[in-house]
Amino acid sequence: MLVGCAACIVAAFLITAQSYFHHKEIKTAGKGCLEQGGTAVVEKSFLALNYSFSCE
Template sequence: MKVRTKWVVLALCSLTIVMGIFLLGMQSYFNNKEIENASDQCYEIGGTPKVESDFLAMNYSFECHTDENS
């Protein structure tokens, strides 16, 4: 019975780790898509995007600089 309990605990821990990695990957993917979309819209209005992001784009800041003299 104890061997079976160890395998269940090991399986649950492994599943938790895999799900955590999956969720972090999905968050990073969607943040990158959001940055890409915002950059494309900035280029469409003649601006230049300025993006600062950390590892995996978990935190980022976005600015669109346009030439107001045109």
């Protein structure tokens, strides 16, 4: 049971970390796009685990 709880905690941490870093990437890319005079178009899934970004 202890191993199962530890696995859940580790999984939650990894999902949270991935979501956080994707969020940071999206913000940085969006900022760069706006500085070039473009419009950032972002499509992301729940918790930003998957996303697509384009600068138009």
